[in-house]
Amino acid sequence: MNTTVVGKNLRKVDGFKLVTGGAAFTDDVLLPGMLYGKILPSPYAHARIKRIDTSKAKALPGVHAVLTYKDVPRVPHTTAGQAWPEPSPYDTYLLDSKVRFVGDRVAAVAAESRALAEQALRLIDVDYEVLPAVLDMEAAMDAGAPVIHDEPDSTKIFDREHNIAAHIRREIGNVDDGFREADFIFEREYRTQRQQHCMLEPHVTICWLDGDGRLMIRTSTQVPYHCRRQVAMILQIPVSRVRVIKPRIGGGFGGKQEMLLEDICSALALATRRPVKIEYTREEEFYMARSRHPQILRMKMGVKRDGTVVASHLQVLATTGAYGSHASTVQGNTGSKVLPLYRAPHLRFECDVVYTNTPVAGAFRGYGCPQGFFAQESLADEIAYKLGMDPVEFHRKNAIRLGDVDKLSAQLGEGKEGLPRVIRSCGLPECVKRGAAAIDWDRKRQSLPARAGFVKHGVGMSCTMQGSGIAGIDWAASFLKMNEDGSFFLQVGASDVGAGADTVLAQIAAETLGVSLGKIIVTSGDTDFTPFDTGAYASSTTIISGGAVKKAAEKVRAQVLGVAAKMLAVPVENLACAKDEVFTTTKPRKSVSMAEVALQALYQEKLQIMDGASHYNTDSPPPFCATFAEVAVDTQTGRVRVVHLATAVDPGVAINPMQAEGQVEGAVTQGLGFALSEELMLNHTGWPMNPNFLDYKIFSAKDMPKLTTILVETEEPLGPYGAKSVSEVPINGVAPAIANAIFHAVGVRIRKLPIRPEDMLRALYEQQPELKPEEALVTQ
């Protein structure tokens, strides 16, 4: 494609302020009279508040408000930042007389300093009736298990008596027939853990009332519009009285696709009529924010002797924690985005998402796919091995390809019937080819395990996909207006959460208008000043918001050309724009600069050149990814070191390849943690055991393997300039590629994440008892 701005490695439009420490983030303001808000977390996994006395806290000088469930409206809602009507159950309250996990809200205070707020929390006197708790998802549906949501007014819960937040069963073809056709059937169980987002900027919100008494919410959110709607509903004030401002965000990864602090912080601001800030500490972030849904997956696949997959059946048990945020939708994705990777005619997905008295799960990069692909791609590797096939060959034979229609997606939309997915662009074969070459697959598959010594090397791979926006639901609007110097204001509701959306959207506008990137000034994510957008999630921003920007820019370009046509006295059809000017495409060449056009329009024609557009897609084109890992397994210590991770991704056209690579590398790094080190652990009473960076280990610069990033560009007809998406898909394949490489290295299958040294060693000893040191040596 012949483009001048799109496809170029341009600097971030907001980069200058980020490298110079300019005030950019939510907390980078000092409001006069600002109070510090703090939430009293429940010390019990399940309890009823019998009595709560706030009088001592209120009497403390400097304390301006103490709120309990008695002081706030009771409106059942979901905190999931999803399009209305949200598919997640309405099972959450601003404050409640019952607490359902360690960390659940008991009360909230606002005081003149953080120390005073903390002191006030200690002065709140609470009598709890401690209830039996259920922490284990496998026990949650048992008869006699404590019912977590026994309140009468919550809605959209699938089966509250059995703690089932959501249940899914979908099938295409007939899986039972499929298994009858199969020559071999394989079935295995896999388990995944509670992973936390660990965005470097914790959740933070500042609320105040402006001069007109309107509620201002400055907050670290991926979903400003959903947040505005939800806060208005919960506090029972009109939407028009609320403004949500999203400044720069210090990472989201799904954790901020959630209305998390905005409601309670607003309630405190309304109660005190002073600005109030609530900022989670790192510890609070670990268990009072959100995490990835832990799952137990039973994967069954039927194959022909030649390796053709005929039927897949995936059964999932997942826990959403104490509240059902994203319960049905994350798990829906575990089926809809994973199973169709193989062209089997018979697919079935069944899932129960249960409540437990544990921290709440939510959206997290990959949105259910990392769990599903860990199961599917691990099993695929096992099948290929049993059939004597190279896993690369297995994928070549079975993977979805150009022109295919994925019918399962039609059955698993966002909480309702979705739309069938047609594959209009697919770079997966090329991804596999180039990923394999990068890791030297053919040679290493043959030679590596033979190496002597305690440290064994192996290589493994996986293939994965995702979506680009939610078909038929995600939509966005944008608005452009021209300034005297030929620059343009671009207003988008889209939320740049750090992934570079503002830059990519500005590149799309600049390309369409024929101006340089510096001529686009972006305002994003402010509900008073930017048009609607469902928000930054589901890999939607480039394709959906980008689509809206391209449409608006095309309309504005038509206006620019209209004015220029008069100035140059030529028909519009003979004009084009590029390099900040409008010129004739016919001889003789005549041109006017964008600035001249703007001046003419504004002062002669009395015309503000401006326009907006809305955009949505009826399909969600999948980006594809092939992941190749080389590992070194120390059979004495159990340490798994990833030596090299090669990721080849088909993102459609990369609007900014450097940024796209950055998305891949960030995703795989979170994938490495998911595979090898990250798990928020709870003790038997539901208390978090490792809510800090010392005990919850994310990868540092020193821990990283060699990363190879390959962009395999394809042209997606539904995307602006051919773009699909990139930020989620690369996380999906890391864990299975590593697990498969471990098998190649030491012949041991690991089916539970994360694979810490102790887990590796235990599996080694179980599956290869001869490796276990002699008893005598151990006991001496």
Add this chain to the structure above:
Amino acid sequence: MKTMSLCVTVNGESKQWTIAPGDLLLDVLRREGYFGVKRGCEKGECGACTVLVHGKPVNSCLIFAAQVEGGEILTIEGLAQGDTLDPLQEAFLDHGAVQCGFCTPGMILAAKALLDRQPHPTEEQVREALAGNYCRCTGYRKPVEAVLAAAARRKVPTEVAR
């Protein structure tokens, strides 16, 4: 509340502030408007709050402001000369090493401390120097590349080079 006065030089300007003896350097700097000093964990684990004290990287969440009395502090705000960015800042932008940017000030300052004492580091040394600065966005490849590129680009005063 008991207060005391603190005299420090921040980014070349001398400052006299009233603080409480228990105030953390992180809180004092942010309160005084140095927002480039980020709060990521307050436990010395993430490096987002890194500043240079006498040229050495320090987690400002781990020390009391009173401890730097008379000290010379460099925050990210003091690195560029007006609109002229430091080579590290330029390289971070050119290499796509900034995503959300929340870890960026700490990383750049940690890298500056490294380049000041080791103008031509190996990749290993860069990774070692950045090991205390968590980044959840980039996977570190681009920040490391940026530091190496900045090292190549930086004009090293001869006496330091020798």
